[in-house]
Amino acid sequence: MILSCDTYGVVDPKRPGQGIGDILNSDFKSITLDIRSYLEEGVLRFLNKRKKLSGPELDVKAIVDDPEVLMERINDVRKRLEGKDLNIDAIIAPSLPPDGSRPDLGGFMIEMAKKSIDIAIMTGAEFAVVPPISVRNSTNEEKTQNRDFYLELADYLKSKGETGLKLLLVNRSICFNGHFIRGAFTDPAEAVNWIECLNEAVGTETFAFCLDIGTCTVCGQYTDEVISFLGNHIKMVLLCDNDGDENLMCMPLSYKSVGGLTGDWNGTISGLREIGFDGILTMELRDTVTAYSVMLRPELMRLAFKVGEFIKWQIEMENSLKKYKNIVLFGAGNMCLNYMKNYGGKYPPLFTCDNNSALWDTEFGGLMVQNPETLKELPEDTAVFICNLYYREIEKQLKDLGVEHIEYFSDEYLNNVNMNRVIR
Amino acid sequence: MLEIGVQSKDAVLDENPAAGFMMLKEAGFTCCDFSLNEYLLNTDLYNHNLNSFFKKSDRELEEFFKPHKEGAAAAGIRVNQMHMPYPTFVPGASKEQNDFLWNEVAPKSMKICHFFGCQYIVIHGFKLKNYYGSEAAEWQKTEEFIRSIAPMAKEMDITICMENLYNSKGFHLTEGPCCDAQKAVERMERINDDFGAEVLGFCFDTGHANLVGIDFEDFIGKLGDHLKVLHIHDNDGRADLHQMPFTFTRTRENKPSTDWNGFLRALKKIHFDKVLSFETAPVLTSFPKVMRPQTLRFINEIGNHFKSEIERGE
Numbered sequence: 001m002i003l004s005c006d007t008y009g010v011v012d013p014k015r016p017g018q019g020i021g022d023i024l025n026s027d028f029k030s031i032t033l034d035i036r037s038y039l040e041e042g043v044l045r046f047l048n049k050r051k052k053l054s055g056p057e058l059d060v061k062a063i064v065d066d067p068e069v070l071m072e073r074i075n076d077v078r079k080r081l082e083g084k085d086l087n088i089d090a091i092i093a094p095s096l097p098p099d100g101s102r103p104d105l106g107g108f109m110i111e112m113a114k115k116s117i118d119i120a121i122m123t124g125a126e127f128a129v130v131p132p133i134s135v136r137n138s139t140n141e142e143k144t145q146n147r148d149f150y151l152e153l154a155d156y157l158k159s160k161g162e163t164g165l166k167l168l169l170v171n172r173s174i175c176f177n178g179h180f181i182r183g184a185f186t187d188p189a190e191a192v193n194w195i196e197c198l199n200e201a202v203g204t205e206t207f208a209f210c211l212d213i214g215t216c217t218v219c220g221q222y223t224d225e226v227i228s229f230l231g232n233h234i235k236m237v238l239l240c241d242n243d244g245d246e247n248l249m250c251m252p253l254s255y256k257s258v259g260g261l262t263g264d265w266n267g268t269i270s271g272l273r274e275i276g277f278d279g280i281l282t283m284e285l286r287d288t289v290t291a292y293s294v295m296l297r298p299e300l301m302r303l304a305f306k307v308g309e310f311i312k313w314q315i316e317m318e319n320s321l322k323k324y325k326n327i328v329l330f331g332a333g334n335m336c337l338n339y340m341k342n343y344g345g346k347y348p349p350l351f352t353c354d355n356n357s358a359l360w361d362t363e364f365g366g367l368m369v370q371n372p373e374t375l376k377e378l379p380e381d382t383a384v385f386i387c388n389l390y391y392r393e394i395e396k397q398l399k400d401l402g403v404e405h406i407e408y409f410s411d412e413y414l415n416n417v418n419m420n421r422v423i424r
Numbered sequence: 425m426l427e428i429g430v431q432s433k434d435a436v437l438d439e440n441p442a443a444g445f446m447m448l449k450e451a452g453f454t455c456c457d458f459s460l461n462e463y464l465l466n467t468d469l470y471n472h473n474l475n476s477f478f479k480k481s482d483r484e485l486e487e488f489f490k491p492h493k494e495g496a497a498a499a500g501i502r503v504n505q506m507h508m509p510y511p512t513f514v515p516g517a518s519k520e521q522n523d524f525l526w527n528e529v530a531p532k533s534m535k536i537c538h539f540f541g542c543q544y545i546v547i548h549g550f551k552l553k554n555y556y557g558s559e560a561a562e563w564q565k566t567e568e569f570i571r572s573i574a575p576m577a578k579e580m581d582i583t584i585c586m587e588n589l590y591n592s593k594g595f596h597l598t599e600g601p602c603c604d605a606q607k608a609v610e611r612m613e614r615i616n617d618d619f620g621a622e623v624l625g626f627c628f629d630t631g632h633a634n635l636v637g638i639d640f641e642d643f644i645g646k647l648g649d650h651l652k653v654l655h656i657h658d659n660d661g662r663a664d665l666h667q668m669p670f671t672f673t674r675t676r677e678n679k680p681s682t683d684w685n686g687f688l689r690a691l692k693k694i695h696f697d698k699v700l701s702f703e704t705a706p707v708l709t710s711f712p713k714v715m716r717p718q719t720l721r722f723i724n725e726i727g728n729h730f731k732s733e734i735e736r737g738e
Contacts, residue, residue, distance in 0.1 A: 136639075179661045180661075
């Protein structure tokens with residue numbers, strides 16, 4: 001699994017140097033080059049409709065008037081990446097405004113989609129995310145428009161020879177008079193059908209899927225159900241948070257209202273875990289990084305990397321368990337019960353420990369509860385998994401006991417939890 | 425032929441149901457969605473409070489609702505649909521409560537529906553996805569419940585209608601049971617095949633759909649003939665406000681933020697010919713009580729507009 005940073009909002013399209021530096025300094029090794037930042041939807045919406053053009057409108061107009069301007073800007077990014085430990089693993093093509101207000105720009109968007117394919121090939125990216133030309137995919141006319149669009153792109157890609165590049169469909173929401181509702185490919189059954197039909201039409205596995213979690217949140221969807229249906233068609237996931245109302249791109253795990261995070265992070269993480277997702281996790285940060293002063297950007301980017309690593313670790317939880325011949329748990333509480341429910345069969349612990357002496361030598365969740373002193377003599381290749389929120393305190397305790405392999409377990413994003421919770 | 429109906433809550437009162445039904449008639453309605461769920465509130469059930477209403481015998485319940493039935497008949501109002509109390513399962517409640525809901529409240533609701541000569545009863549699917557870990561497991565429980573009352577439905581010629589719902593996580597609303605039209609259709613067809621009768625249909629709730637961004641036109645198109653009843657109401661896309669259509673806008677252009685045209689196109693396409701039923705009781709309480717007749721009249725006028733749009737060109 002690759003953890004990638006979306007450049008939208010992080011890398012200035014006209015002056016990319018500082019943004020690239022911020023990404024490098026935050027330990028990301030992969031970027032998702034987001035062409036949407038060069039042709040913002042909000043700007044496209046009003047393009048050529050106002051007499052006095054703003055700065056962003058002039059920038060967009062420059063590309064509309066001469067698409068080679070886009071290639072020059074991308075080449076600037078490429079040059080700055082030469083010799084750096086940072087790959088461009090994916091591209092996101094620009095999209096028309098989600099309110100469907102600019103069908104006149106359809107032809108230009110097709111050209112930009114092809115340019116995005118050129119950029120993907122040029123940069124060695126594995127995937128090009130290409131939003132549908134019609135954000136609504138309901139009527140025959142809309143479906144025909146999207147089908148023709150994708151087949152034209154497949155032909156264009158084929159004309160480039162054997163590139164290995166895959167084109168990813170992506171779920172989109174429609175802005176209906178200011179209210180975001182479900183649009184093209186938000187129905188996973190529809191998305192799978194489209195991928196399979198398009199691939200059959202072109203005769204190769206050219207198409208796959210990019211799941212935009214922000215769109216799922218705005219559309220109030222069960223992300224685990226969506227992910228489960230899409231399965232291995234998902235090659236890339238765009239991770240971001242929002243208020244459930246607008247298509248914001250805030251740092252994952254950052255948007256909270258009364259009752260918890262607005263995003264279905266439990267569903268997202270457990271869903272990706274269930275399908276054994278091993279593609280690209282892209283952190284979309286536009287609205288968080290632009291909310292803070294640019295002076296705080298380096299710290300924010302490091303936090304973003306850590307958040308991404310945390311999500312990746314949660315998805316790959318089982319990899320931690322696989323590493324060891326033997327497992328012992330620390331904690332005889334609800335987290336221990338959740339471990340046993342989800343992993344106890346496949347990775348049975350030898351026993352568990354707890355600092356509560358009243359529990360020693362009793363059975364809990366199918367395990368004997370031992371005195372932590374027992375950990376001084378563990379079999380070889382045994383790891384202690386901390387099943388308690390007080391991770392850092394317990395880790396110190398374990399180190400003082402001389403435990404060699406210490407790992408954290410987390411039940412925060414398990415979809416199958418024990419409903420009969422212990423209350424002590 | 426399309427008719428226009430409205431829910432009885434806050435319009436038809438137990439003290440004088442005849443007057444309430446007459447008020448609906450004078451506002452132009454010919455049908456009523458009877459709010460049977462008002463007699464055992466969901467808020468009470470989630471607090472594990474079970475009142476004694478459904479402990480009445482069948483006979484006592486018929487006696488209780490006789491004035492309502494007669495009042496509706498006298499006013500020329502047809503009770504075309506009603507709403508079963510919900511939920512029918514409360515996680516964490518006593519077995520006694522849950523058994524009572526399943527074994528007493530549900531069958532008695534069916535009998536009340538039959539007593540009124542009403543063809544459709546709306547139920548809520550169980551909201552148990554987090555409890556059981558998947559939507560499929562949640563649906564299994566709902567299906568078990570439906571199958572338990574389906575024999576009564578068949579015998580009484582009632583169609584049980586499942587409704588699209590939402591879940592709340594604080595202020596953020598997400599999809600709940602029956603938000604996948606394709607799955608709903610497959611499940612309805614399978615159960616109806618098993619019983620050899622149309623025991624299960626669908627109630628499309630526009631407000632609930634709007635909260636989770638469902639495309640009305642697409643959803644209704646997939647339901648087709650399985651769509652039996654409607655709960656028509658509007659909201660701001662953020663909270664379940666049950667206001668009348670066209671109330672909400674979001675931009676300075678002040679165009680409705682709910683896709684009413686899509687809704688009407690879909691009903692026209694599937695040749696919907698039943699009742700345009702408004703679930704808009706909160707409108708009656710947000711306007712002053714003295715304006716209740718006028719408010720109902722206005723809701724009815726919206727219904728007439730919908731009717732003429734759907735029937736246009738036929």
